[in-house]
């Protein structure tokens with residue numbers, strides 16, 4: 012079985028059998044119960060067992076470093092959802108970030124929802140991102156909506172080679188405003204920026220749309236790795252900043268992203 016197939020298979024089991032167990036995508040419900048970042052306001056194992064837990068903005072701060080599912084210590088946990096139309100590259104983006112690989116080969120659509128954890132070091136703070144990969148197909152939309160309200164950040168993707176996926180961004184934003192937390196960190200990503208010959212959505216169009224809705228934006232490529240790490244690091248920085256730093260020192264996500272893109276000189280297509 013290919014890696015892609017294995018990943019998608021996990022999603023299928025998570026969606027169809029909420030009480031079943033499995034790894035790494037045990038189940039949505041089990042994950043929410045087992046991992047601090049997945050349960051806003053109530054925390055997870057660390058929060059329930061330790062009186063030293065501090066909670067800010069619904070985020071769990073264990074009094075001591077905790078251990079994530081992947082056995083890595085962390086100080087703070089957040090839930091990030093990757094959303095957008097079917098085929099825009101959500102699973103590939105997540106796999107690129109988590110494993111540094113590209114899932115080439117035939118496209119197998121996600122069924123339901125799946126998650127993976129990754130711990131990042133953000134300015135000396137160990138930040139666990141629990142990243143939820145959602146199904147883009149319309150028939151799974153109610154499942155996706157159900158998870159919106161627990162997300163601390165949303166990465167909203169379209170595919171630069173698919174105009175329809177770009178046109179649907181407005182509808183996605185409407186759904187996000189309806190179902191997600193009002194202070195959710197949101198970022199618009201134009202994926203498949205490597206596909207220059209098939210491109211139908213210009214970078215400027217993405218920038219314009221993002222500006223219109225006041226959302227940070229950049230283009231990514233799960234295939235080449237362009238900006239993938241930066242996208243997740245940027246939202247992790249924003250969330251960490253909001254949670255542990257002085258709230259009067261506002262972190263400017265778009266400025267950070269622009270600066271990082273310029274400094275690496277790698278990322279404008």
Ligand SMILES: Nc1nc2c(ncn2[C@@H]2O[C@H](COP(=O)(O)OP(=O)(O)OP(=O)(O)O)[C@@H](O)[C@H]2O)c(=O)[nH]1
Pocket residue numbers: 095096097098099100101102103104114115116117118119120121122145146147148202203204205206231232233234235
């Ligand atoms: N050229 C190129 N192809 C990509 C990129 N990302 C994903 N793809 C391809 O796009 C197709 C869909 O990718 P997925 O990651 O499965 O898409 P998805 O958004 O998870 O789709 P659903 O699970 O149906 O919601 C696959 O054939 C990938 O190989 C990219 O950055 N560049």
